[in-house]
Amino acid sequence: xxxxxxxxxLSDKMIVALLNYSLILFVIAILAGxxxxxxxxxxxxxxxxxxxxxxxxxxxxxxETISLLTKGMIITVSTAVPLINMPIRIDGxxxxxxxxxxxxxxxxxxxxxxxxxxxxxxxxEGYFIALFSTFIASMLLIVLTSDIIWFIFMWEVMxxxxxxxxxxxxxxxxxxxxxxxxFVTMHFLSTLPLMIGIIALWETTxxxxxxxxSARISRxxxxxxxxxxxxxIIGFCxxxxxxxxxxxxxxxxxxAPSNVSALLSxxxxxxxxxxxxxxCCYILPVNMIVGYVVASLGTLSLTIGILYALKETDTKRLLxxxxxxxxxYIWLGLAQELFCLARVIS
Amino acid sequence: xxxxxxxxxxxxxxxxxxxxxxxxxxxxxxxxxxxxILSLLLLLAFMFYITxxxxxxxxxxxxDLDLVIACDxxxxxxxxxxxxxxxxxxxxxxxxxxxxxxxxxxxxxxxATLGFxxxxxxxxxxxxxLWFLFFLEIxxxxxxxxxxxxxxxxxxxxxxxxxxxxxHVLCTIPLIISVAFIYTVTGTFTFGARISxxxxxxxxxxLLGFAxxxxxxxxxxxxxxxxxxAPSPISALLSxxxxxxxxxxMYRVVEQLGSLDPMxxxxxIVMAVLSTMVGVLxxxxxxxxxRLFAWSTIDNMGWMYIIIAFTGVAGGPxxxxxxxxxxxxKAAAFISSGVLLYTLGTKxxxxxxxxxxxxxxxxxxxVLSMFALEGTPPFNFFWSKFGVVxxxxxxxxxxxxxxxxxxxxxxxxxxxxIHELISSSHDVKKTISRVRECPLSLAFSVAILLALLLISQxxxxxxxxxxxxx
Numbered sequence: 122x123x124x125x126x127x128x129x130x131l132s133d134k135m136i137v138a139l140l141n142y143s144l145i146l147f148v149i150a151i152l153a154g155x156x157x158x159x160x161x162x163x164x165x166x167x168x169x170x171x172x173x174x175x176x177x178x179x180x181x182x183x184x185e186t187i188s189l190l191t192k193g194m195i196i197t198v199s200t201a202v203p204l205i206n207m208p209i210r211i212d213g214x215x216x217x218x219x220x221x222x223x224x225x226x227x228x229x230x231x232x233x234x235x236x237x238x239x240x241x242x243x244x245x246e247g248y249f250i251a252l253f254s255t256f257i258a259s260m261l262l263i264v265l266t267s268d269i270i271w272f273i274f275m276w277e278v279m280x281x282x283x284x285x286x287x288x289x290x291x292x293x294x295x296x297x298x299x300x301x302x303x304f305v306t307m308h309f310l311s312t313l314p315l316m317i318g319i320i321a322l323w324e325t326t327x328x329x330x331x332x333x334x335s336a337r338i339s340r341x342x343x344x345x346x347x348x349x350x351x352x353x354i355i356g357f358c359x360x361x362x363x364x365x366x367x368x369x370x371x372x373x374x375x376x377a378p379s380n381v382s383a384l385l386s387x388x389x390x391x392x393x394x395x396x397x398x399x400x401c402c403y404i405l406p407v408n409m410i411v412g413y414v415v416a417s418l419g420t421l422s423l424t425i426g427i428l429y430a431l432k433e434t435d436t437k438r439l440l441x442x443x444x445x446x447x448x449x450y451i452w453l454g455l456a457q458e459l460f461c462l463a464r465v466i467s
Numbered sequence: 468x469x470x471x472x473x474x475x476x477x478x479x480x481x482x483x484x485x486x487x488x489x490x491x492x493x494x495x496x497x498x499x500x501x502x503x504i505l506s507l508l509l510l511l512a513f514m515f516y517i518t519x520x521x522x523x524x525x526x527x528x529x530x531d532l533d534l535v536i537a538c539d540x541x542x543x544x545x546x547x548x549x550x551x552x553x554x555x556x557x558x559x560x561x562x563x564x565x566x567x568x569x570x571x572x573x574x575x576x577x578x579a580t581l582g583f584x585x586x587x588x589x590x591x592x593x594x595x596x597l598w599f600l601f602f603l604e605i606x607x608x609x610x611x612x613x614x615x616x617x618x619x620x621x622x623x624x625x626x627x628x629x630x631x632x633x634x635h636v637l638c639t640i641p642l643i644i645s646v647a648f649i650y651t652v653t654g655t656f657t658f659g660a661r662i663s664x665x666x667x668x669x670x671x672x673x674l675l676g677f678a679x680x681x682x683x684x685x686x687x688x689x690x691x692x693x694x695x696x697a698p699s700p701i702s703a704l705l706s707x708x709x710x711x712x713x714x715x716x717m718y719r720v721v722e723q724l725g726s727l728d729p730m731x732x733x734x735x736i737v738m739a740v741l742s743t744m745v746g747v748l749x750x751x752x753x754x755x756x757x758r759l760f761a762w763s764t765i766d767n768m769g770w771m772y773i774i775i776a777f778t779g780v781a782g783g784p785x786x787x788x789x790x791x792x793x794x795x796x797k798a799a800a801f802i803s804s805g806v807l808l809y810t811l812g813t814k815x816x817x818x819x820x821x822x823x824x825x826x827x828x829x830x831x832x833x834v835l836s837m838f839a840l841e842g843t844p845p846f847n848f849f850w851s852k853f854g855v856v857x858x859x860x861x862x863x864x865x866x867x868x869x870x871x872x873x874x875x876x877x878x879x880x881x882x883x884x885i886h887e888l889i890s891s892s893h894d895v896k897k898t899i900s901r902v903r904e905c906p907l908s909l910a911f912s913v914a915i916l917l918a919l920l921l922i923s924q925x926x927x928x929x930x931x932x933x934x935x936x937x
Contacts (some may be wrong), residue, residue: 320857395679
């Protein structure tokens with residue numbers, strides 16, 4: 122009896138159901154925000170919805186952890202988002218990111234209703250909630266999808282919604298400037314290279330599915346691979362705020378409301394790391410030189426970030442520089458992973 | 468089917484009769500608008516039915532002059548674009564025409580508008596070149612009346628005159644010659660007959676005609692004048708539907724020719740790239756919102772023609788979805804600038820600086836339409852632009868990067884304009900004041916278009932799947 126119950130809980134059907142429910146809750150939060158538009162009610166209702174959605178996501182993580190402990194492996198789920206047919210796969214890498222996004226989503230949702238009273242004169246709490254849940258949902262779908270075209274689409278949704286959240290306090294001139302810097306940098310140094318890279322992958326391998334591409338990648342010439350590595354490193358480097366494309370981060374992250382800053386510094390830059398890992402390590406074959414490049418960028422970033430932080434007195438800017446510095450550590454760690462894998466394969 | 472066809476025909480006639488009345492009368496225009504919208508919905512149902520069942524209707528006239536009506540998937544999506552924008556135009560015209568007060572154009576407004584919309588619907592489903600030209604002429608004539616609607620204003624009559632002359636000399640005449648050639652080669656006016664010789668000549672003449680209609684470089688100079696002077700709902704129809712009919716016509720020519728001569732394809736590529744570049748470069752010095760959007764049409768024409776040049780007939784689905792997405796976004800942009808004209812009485816960007824705080828709804832709609840127009844997700848225009856970049860990159864890497872860069876640069880310029888609207892460093896109250904309240908129907912029109920843009924690509928793909936079995 123108990124084993125049957127466990128079996129039904131530790132199954133991919135359960136996970137798919139939980140995932141669908143949480144996505145539905147995010148959509149309801151968006152719609153409720155757009156309909157209610159203003160007032161504390163919208164704020165509270167939206168936060169309850171996003172909180173519940175995050176808790177459902179954490180339940181997925183919990184189930185996967187139990188599965189890992191009892192069966193020694195996680196449940197890999199392959200499904201598709203209903204209606205839009207967006208292919209989804211949950212594996213170990215995306216599970217880590219789901220944990221980060223769900224925890225931060227939960228924390229910042231709890232924080233939102235009271236904190237937004239600080240922005241009372243701007244009103245529009247409903248729109249804030251709608252954008253806020255779009256932002257979380259888009260990050261979630263980026264790490265879940267197994268299709269490169271949906272990846273770039275959701276990537277853009279994330280950039281756009283985070284831009285709108287950064288310029289939330291639009292009456293302040295410095296906020297608008299930070300938003301401008303952020304969006305222009307993103308468009309030229311993140312979207313453009315990623316788009317060209319993804320189209321090149323699609324064209325040369327003839328598929329949009331990550332699995333098929335990684336199976337067919339060995340056919341590609343080395344020169345093309347080098348270009349693809351470059352494009353992806355530039356694209357993800359600028360989103361992660363790694364030196365030398367870090368200049369937008371100390372302006373943009375503090376300009377946003379604090380609950381958004383938490384998501385920006387805590388989750389969005391990690392989504393960029395996820396992208397780098399997914400593209401340069403999983404889809405494209407691992408490569409020693411890429412490892413060296415990532416390692417040197419990481420080292421540069423962790424040094425420069427922390428040196429800038431020394432002279433900062435503004436709390437939020439200090440934390441933003443700390444983000445840059447920690448991105449350096451993460452990239453260094455990632456580079457070490459790349460080295461090891463490349464060594465093992467060769 | 469017969470009942471559907473006859474009912475929609477009766478409603479069309481009824482709408483045209485009621486449209487003869489004076490547009491200054493509230494009740495009469497309400498009646499015309501509702502009959503017009505109903506007739507367009509019925510036409511949509513009719514189009515869907517004949518697409519679904521692959522029916523070809525042949526209305527007999529004298530030999531060779533039969534009106535043949537049929538609809539395939541491409542026609543259906545282009546027609547859907549025309550009908551959606553037509554409905555929105557009628558809906559928004561009802562309140563928007565209050566701007567003109569007691570003044571009147573030299574033809575009944577709704578008659579010209581309905582004639583314009585119906586002729587475009589017929590253009591899309593007609594299957595003989597002679598009738599295609601006939602409806603093209605009705606379209607040109609009614610659009611001329613609408614562009615010259617404010618004939619009492621300085622320059623407007625001249626711009627309308629320019630438009631009409633250019634259309635006749637550079638669009639109608641080449642097309643008539645081209646159709647005459649098609650007739651001499653194939654012996655019939657119907658689409659689909661194999662053209663065995665004179666391919667290059669026919670392609671070149673049609674290109675001249677349709678490029679003029681679409682405002683492709685170097686025959687684009689009339690467009691930034693003509694589109695903004697029309698009443699805003701009509702500008703939406705002009706930029707969102709009429710210029711696309713030119714692209715659609717070119718697509719049909721290429722389809723009939725089978726393949727494009729490499730020389731003609733190269734000419735189209737050069738024209739398209741220059742259009743995009745001219746469009747993007749002109750954004751910077753535009754201070755009039757409607758002129759800005761007119762230049763954006765020229766920019767987007769470059770994106771559409773390059774699909775034809777690189778993929779020929781195979782690019783049909785991408786072209787159709789681009790037409791639908793661009794049409795909806797452009798209509799939203801023009802109608803939201805109409806909202807500004809209606810409520811604030813200005814369309815000058817210098818005067819509108821920093822007005823977002825005071826007029827959130829009006830400027831908010833404009834800003835959202837601008838984002839939609841620049842292909843920012845979640846608006847579905849992104850998919851079409853992405854598809855074009857893919858097609859171009861596949862054929863020519865350098866041009867692909869040029870297109871991707873053009874997209875980014877255009878986006879940044881639009882973003883700069885948006886920042887000017889939102890930014891707080893300007894004193895608002897001094898420059899402009901509210902003339903009228905924003906009516907629900909106008910805000911609703913833009914909202915519908917923006918909501919449709921969230922699902923338009925999914926809708927296109929769905930229609931493609933469903934209509935395959937038809």
